[in-house]
Amino acid sequence: MSDALREELERIAGVLGAPNVSFVLERPRGEGHGDLATNLAMVLAGPLRSKPRTLAERVLEELKVGHGLVARAEIAGPGFINFWLSSDQLIKTVEEILEAGSDFGRSTLGNGRRVNVEFVSANPTGPLHVGHGRGAALGDGIASLLEWTGHDVTREFYINDAGVQVGRVVESLWARMRQALGEDFPIPDGGYHGEYLIEAAERALAELPAASIAPPLEAAAPALREFILRVQREEQDALLLDFGVRFDVYGSESAMHEADRIARLLEQFRDRGLTFEADGALWLRTTDFGDDKDRVLRKSDGTYTYLLPDIVYHADKHDRGFDRAIDVWGADHHGYIARMRAALAALGYPPEFFEVAMVQLVKVMKDGEEVRMSKRAGDFVTLRDLCDWVGADAARYFFLMRRGDTPFIFDVDLARARTEENPVFYVQMAHARMSGIFRVADIDPERVTGPFEIAALTAPEDTDLIKTLALFPGFVERAAEGREPHRVTGYLEDLARQVHGWYHRCRVLGEPPATEHARLVLARATRTVLANGLTLLGLTAPDRM
RNA sequence: GCGCCCGUAGCUCAGCUGGAUAGAGCAACAGCCUUCUAAGCUGUGGGUCGGUGGUUCGAGUCCACCCGGGCGCACCA
Numbered sequence: 001m002s003d004a005l006r007e008e009l010e011r012i013a014g015v016l017g018a019p020n021v022s023f024v025l026e027r028p029r030g031e032g033h034g035d036l037a038t039n040l041a042m043v044l045a046g047p048l049r050s051k052p053r054t055l056a057e058r059v060l061e062e063l064k065v066g067h068g069l070v071a072r073a074e075i076a077g078p079g080f081i082n083f084w085l086s087s088d089q090l091i092k093t094v095e096e097i098l099e100a101g102s103d104f105g106r107s108t109l110g111n112g113r114r115v116n117v118e119f120v121s122a123n124p125t126g127p128l129h130v131g132h133g134r135g136a137a138l139g140d141g142i143a144s145l146l147e148w149t150g151h152d153v154t155r156e157f158y159i160n161d162a163g164v165q166v167g168r169v170v171e172s173l174w175a176r177m178r179q180a181l182g183e184d185f186p187i188p189d190g191g192y193h194g195e196y197l198i199e200a201a202e203r204a205l206a207e208l209p210a211a212s213i214a215p216p217l218e219a220a221a222p223a224l225r226e227f228i229l230r231v232q233r234e235e236q237d238a239l240l241l242d243f244g245v246r247f248d249v250y251g252s253e254s255a256m257h258e259a260d261r262i263a264r265l266l267e268q269f270r271d272r273g274l275t276f277e278a279d280g281a282l283w284l285r286t287t288d289f290g291d292d293k294d295r296v297l298r299k300s301d302g303t304y305t306y307l308l309p310d311i312v313y314h315a316d317k318h319d320r321g322f323d324r325a326i327d328v329w330g331a332d333h334h335g336y337i338a339r340m341r342a343a344l345a346a347l348g349y350p351p352e353f354f355e356v357a358m359v360q361l362v363k364v365m366k367d368g369e370e371v372r373m374s375k376r377a378g379d380f381v382t383l384r385d386l387c388d389w390v391g392a393d394a395a396r397y398f399f400l401m402r403r404g405d406t407p408f409i410f411d412v413d414l415a416r417a418r419t420e421e422n423p424v425f426y427v428q429m430a431h432a433r434m435s436g437i438f439r440v441a442d443i444d445p446e447r448v449t450g451p452f453e454i455a456a457l458t459a460p461e462d463t464d465l466i467k468t469l470a471l472f473p474g475f476v477e478r479a480a481e482g483r484e485p486h487r488v489t490g491y492l493e494d495l496a497r498q499v500h501g502w503y504h505r506c507r508v509l510g511e512p513p514a515t516e517h518a519r520l521v522l523a524r525a526t527r528t529v530l531a532n533g534l535t536l537l538g539l540t541a542p543d544r545m
Numbered sequence: 546g547c548g549c550c551c552g553u554a555g556c557u558c559a560g561c562u563g564g565a566u567a568g569a570g571c572a573a574c575a576g577c578c579u580u581c582u583a584a585g586c587u588g589u590g591g592g593u594c595g596g597u598g599g600u601u602c603g604a605g606u607c608c609a610c611c612c613g614g615g616c617g618c619a620c621c622a
Contacts, residue, residue: 494569
């Protein structure tokens, strides 16, 4: 409902001689400042060389107060203009929600721009841990926000199936197999100690043809490599599916090692004079593009660094027609951003093509104490554990409710609580309560529609609720722009709080017919917004709990 | 040492891109069940926004320098 007013204010700014000024139209914090407030007059003061309060008066002369949009307006403080919306606007808002239904909150802001969101991208060497869960929730949330704001989104997972780590996991698996056969065989230095390889070793021995896995390791390695990559990928995908995340595309690191892809990229750099040889290695002049130091592309032993195929991969995203590539990375990779950015700048891509959403470390609190984790010993909380403890909905919500770039302590006890303290529960409960009204009345909410009388909404809570519902699309937009799903969870918690209060104080069923009908309409609209928010974040919106 | 992120109520965190008297949840205290889910609602107390300067009509928000914490600084991935 603020859209119409915003357009009107933009028009007036033009009339006064300052089109394209950027001003804020927002719901003011304090009571008594109206439903919406703008700083337009203060922003105009500079370019128009006039006093804010004088300009505010001129704005109000242009805006026909009392007709349509605004019931009342006043100038306050240093030059704010506060607006009280007309009841027509409130009715319109509710009708808009009913009409848009599960699309309410969507916008076309992105103009169909093609965005690639790459996340999780875990090594296929072991189970996903809680950190991957956070990346999965955040990546999927960002992707979803971009979809809601009119972008053409591809969710992508990059499989690191080419590096040394794969060799290590094969060696470790081999060690576990020898151990299973009764030999005293150590896990190599830098190998994987996790227990999952004990199981995998048994499966390998049982399932693979004996000839293909007979010693020596060098002979068995190809079969084991294929086996462990497949098993790990299958497990990761099954878990991610349970977690509610689907990918459109799986990129493969080994595919990026193809000789002519690499050659083509190196040629581009060479043509621009950006590579040089030193100490037997091939370097890229990333310092020309803001990096701290130049980076090695091809090591002196002839193999590639991780960076080179990764540049190929990002160039591939560009060639596939994406306007933007957003990578969700763990904090431990953040030193890597500058060199990737530099490499892509070296290829001549616009700076906004590549973007990194950072995900900081996750600690897990359970039974009141921190769960110790050591990745080297293979001893960490897996995403599977977490989902078993608290369920996928709670896990996702918790990861989404905090900004990604700050360390996060996952409180397992809180996440599994079925009480008001648990925000997931609290929000879902609000939805269930709205559904409950229709269940008790034995009415299909989809069939509650049509005009209602604003005067029949007798409590201030009624209209306050409508005003909050109207804010949803704005929150989705800002969350999408900032890649900040936590704005949506924050909104949902505020809304849920208000919904519980409304539910408590404003009876629906059994009120006079006009009021009952108006509140049923409002309950339906509320249920829609709650459901849309939850769905957007990849959560269920239960009808009863 | 250098770079990036962070520092807001006792605790966990928001703060709409520079706006009005800095908010919410826990925790503490005090109330509220003839109810469409008490699995809930309402009220109260609680702050030098890490510090010091600066930019301007106006700073939690922007700049500089300190203090304190996290992460990163490979011919690893």
